[in-house]
Amino acid sequence: MKSQDIRSKFLSFFEEKKHSIVPSAPMVLKDDPTLMFVNSGMAPFKEYFLGNAQPKNSRISDSQKCLRVSGKHNDLEEVGYDTYHHTLFEMLGNWSFGDYFKKEAIAWAWELLTEVYGIDKDILYVTVFEGSDDADNLSMDTEAYDFWKQYIAEDRILKGDKKDNFWEMGEQGPCGPCSEIHVDIRSAEEKAKVSGKDLVNQDHPQVVEIWNLVFMQYNRKANGSLENLPDKHIDTGMGFERLCMVLQGVQSNYDTDVFTPLIREIETITKKKYGKIEEIDIAIRVIADHVRAVAFSIADGQLPSNTGAGYVIRRILRRAVRYGFTFLGKKEAFIYRLVDILSKKMGTAFPELKAQKQLIENVIKEEEQSFLRTLDQGLVLLNRIVEETKGDTVSGEKAFELYDTYGFPIDLTALILSEKELKLDEKGFNAELQKQKDRSRAASEMSTDDWTILFDDAEEEFIGYDTLEAHVKLTRYRKIISKKEGEMYQLVFNITPFYPEGGGQVGDKGYLEDTHGDVIYILDTKKENNVIIHFAKNLPKHIEEPFKAVVDSKQRYRTECNHTATHLLHQALREVLGTHVEQKGSAVHSKYLRFDFSHFSKLTIEELRDVENFVNARIAGKLPLMEKRNIPKEEAIADGAMSLFGEKYGDTVRAIRFGQSIELCGGTHVKNTADIWHFKIVSEGAVAAGIRRIEAITNDAVKDFYFENNRAYFEMRDLLNNAKEPVKALQNLQEENTNLKKQIETLLKDKAKNIKGELKNELQDVNGIQFLAKKIDLDAGGIKDVAFELGSQFDNLFLLFGAEQNGKALLSCYISKELVVSKELNAGLVVRELGKYIQGGGGGQPFFATAGGKNPAGIDEALAKAREYLS
Template structure:
């Protein structure tokens, strides 16, 4: 059965069981601070399990893209070495929110597997929760056990411990016992030797879990205790790739048609045959897996970067590049070439791959080329470390610096060192890595109390589109403590005028005032699992009273100007550059806006001017806001509204129109474009391959911009004696300056020639080496000229020159190449060691190197110490 049929049969089956079939949510989560990526099928529905929202249908089914590469669920290091772990995988799932429970979930799972897919009942095992005698004191799940007895022999129903058969969302939140379904695909001979029941949950590659049925019936509180949920839910997840392995009769996920087209393409590119050499096979599996994760992430709007989720994606891609570099001997970019195969294979189920194909290829290619350059630089640095190593063990601290600062993979360092007959101090490296992790963990450490519920209000309402003030009631609150922010409180109200951070727009600030005149300040507003949360430093004194909630109107207004300007800017870019332009991210603050978009070249001065003029024409056109709330998404799209890849939209949406600009947007906007006053681009540049970024300002910030430029202009004119042609006067000054520089360079060269003849007479013969250590009144270029001219006359020269320039210290070392070879002297090593006297450092080639420092007073001592290298 082809993988596409496997997926469609699953969804069709649950559609017949009255489930609503929904598309996969984007993998990158926008309003859940506990997760970086969707790592399980339930993550997009978390708000329903928490009771913060109501789904349109109480029965849902989907195939969800998941990524497990960070946090508790991290499969990265296993990927490629076994047959069934992946970074990106599809999770087939069916969900019940307070509807059916264990009986139906178990019956339908068995029906689908054995009747629809036709899996032999004799190769299946199931597990149930055996109970626990710890603080939770949970009973065995006899209910699930009794249901399973109706379908499968009791000796195939295994009792599992809390680790395997009690599923928890995290340290807090909904949880419950679960039943796993395992399949034994070993040969008959292997089954005769060892029973499958003895291999369940033992990490056997052919006895694997394919489906987990979670029975959500408890809530884990902050103090660790459990309480019953008001409604019971079903949360199931079946590994699509593993299911394909079973149904296609192969022994590895990588042998299914999910991966074989990618593997065949890698074989062709790398000129390697899959299945002949284990190291190459691992590399091919790693690359086939990782390109999927990276491509889907970019399609969902997450580009590789140096922080957060972007860093994780960059790390995955670099792991793939490194395996190709090391084990497939691929020294040029090639992984981007796999995107075409991937989009053809999966583009029907996930159309974002086809729509974003060109962008994905460009981003991956640039990332590959960048990291390959890093590897080249790392090899040079590693060779230098090897040269400086006095014994056969390379310092873990230096290896960590190579890894942390330059991104050079530690396993590649270990491999190269072993080829050179050296060892890596692995413990030293692990210690440095752990120190870094501890620092990172300490910086982000946070504790969260349980919510204190004052009264249950199911419908928290945002009224901030229509008013900046409202009388509100506090429905719940909790305390959070973080290393970064200290002690804070999170407040939730029955209604709120405060806009929560989202869609690139920052959250509102403002204040609460009670009837006694007491005021507390709202420092930020965010949305978490569909709940609007207000951050304060203090808890209100009279928590059960009605409060007057007031949004900072000046900040909101400026932010609205910038948000509306992003819509107009998007329209302008598509008009000026072409309809290939799509928004790839934005940041809307009160002081500025940032807009990322797809485009493959730097904007010309003329294009930037045209974009500015386009936006300002719409501002001058005084276009009114036309807003449609809670309309069907299909209706909004039919009217021309633009939706963004990577955004999660509900069945109903809000459409914002200014003239011909129509977008789906939940943010706040000005009532008329005239309110923006003016739009000014302040910068344009590249973010990644095919992604450009514009930063711009509006309203008061533009007024400040022009005022500052005007002030600078008059100051410049004043310095130029109020000339009527300041530009021409500056050009004259530049020409004059250039001529003077040439004269100075000529004088310095003449000075250097005179100094050279003096220095020759000062050379000392030390053990057959012509040595000189001296402080000179020359710049770096002059010192280098002198050193090389002297070097051309001697083949046994060792020079150390010091100089002071602009309050900084400079050391230069020249060693004849003959001495470098015969005496094992190294100028780079010399200046690095002497650099400590001038509180600096440097490097260079073995025959010439320089060091800079901030302590000119140390030059004399460094020159004295230089002689120690020869005696």
């Protein structure tokens, strides 16, 4: 059975069971601070489990893209080494929100697996929660056990502990016992030797879990205690790739048609055969897996970067490049070439892959090329470390610096060192890595109390589109303590005019005032699992009384100007550059806006001018805001509204229109484009391959911009003696400066020649070495030229020159290459040790190195110490 048919049969089965079939949510989460990526099928539905929203249908089914590479669920290091772990995987799931429970979930799971898919009942095992004798004091899940007895022999129903059979969303939140379904696909001979029940949950590659049925019936509180949920829910997740392995009769996920097209293409590109040599097989599996994770992430709007989710994606891609570089001998970019195969294979189920194919290829190719350059640079640095190493062990601190500062993989370092018959101080490296993790963990450490509920039945409503003030009632609150922000309070109201951060727009600020005149400042507003949360440093004194909530109108107005400008900018870019332009991210603040978009080249001055003129023409046109709220998404799209890849839209949406600009948007906007006053682009540049970024300003920021530029212009004219043509006057100064520089360079060269002639006569013979340590009046370039010229004329040369420049000290050491070999002298080590006398440091190659410092008074002492190296 083909993988596409397997997915279709699953969804059709649950559609017949009255489930709504929904598309996969984007993998990158934007309103859940506890997760970077969707790491399980239930993550997009957390708001329903938490009771913060009601689903349109109490029964839902889908195939959800998941990524497990960070946090608690981290499978990255296992990927490639076994046959069933992945970074990106599909999770087939069915959910019940307060509808059916254990009986139906178990019956339908058994029916689908054994009757629809035709899996032999004799290769299946199930597990149930055995209970716990810890503080929770939970009893065995006899209800699930009794339901399973109707379908499977009791000796195939295994009891599992809390680790394996009690599922929790996190340290707090909904949780409950679960039943896992495992499959044993070993040969008959293997089964005769060892029973499958003894291999369940033992990480055996052919006895694996394929489906987990979670029975959510408890809520874990901040103090660790459990309470019953008001409604019981079902959350199931079946590994699509593992299911394909079972149904296609193969022994590895990588032997299914989910991966074989990618593996064949890797074989063609690298000329390496899969299935012959284990280390090559691992590398091919790593690349086949990782290209999927990276491609889907980019399609969902997450580009590789140096922070957050972007750093995780970059790390995954670099791991793939590293395996290709080390084990497949690929020294040039090639992984991007797999995107075509991937989009053909999965583009029907996930159309975003086809729509974003060119962008995905461009980004991956540039990232590959960049990391390959890093590897080349790292090899040079590693060779230098090897040269400076005394003994047979390279310092863990040095290896960590290479890893942390330059991104050079530690396992590649260890491999190269072993080839050079050197060892790596792994203990020292791990100690440095742990220090970094501890610093990072300490910086993000946060504790969260349980919510204190004041009004349990209160429904939250955002009214900030229509008003900036309202009388509100506090419905719940909780205290949070973070290392970064200290003690804070999160407040939730029955209604709120405060816009929560979202869609690129920052959250509102403002204040609360009670009837006693006490004021509490709202420092930020965010949305978490469909709840609007207001951040304050203090808890209001009179929490059960009503408050007047007031949004900072000046900040909101400036933010609205910038948000509306992003819509007009998007329209302008598509008009000026072409309809291939799509928004790839935005940031809308009160002071500026940032807009990322797909485009293949730098914008010319004329194109930037045309874009600015287009936006300002719409501002001058005084276009009114035309808004449609809570309309079906299909209706908005049919009306011409643009939707963005990577955004999660509900069944109903809000459409914003200014003239011909129509977009789906939940943010706030000006009532008329005339309110923006003026639009000005302040920068344009590249973010990644095929992604450009424009930063721009509007309204008051534009007025300040022109004022500052006008002031700078008149200051410049004053410096140019009020020249009538200041630009021409500056050009004349530049030409004059260039000519003077040339004259200075000539004089310095003459000076260096004279000094060189004098230095020849000062060389001393010390144990057969031509030695000189002297302070000279030249810059760094002049000193280097003199040293190398002397080196071309004399053998066995050891030079140490000191110089003082602009109050700073400089040491330069030159050692003839024959001395580097015969006497094991090293200029880099010399300047590093002598650099302490000038309160500085440096380095370089064994034959030439420099050091800089802030203590010129130490130059003479450093020069005096140089002779000791020759004794």
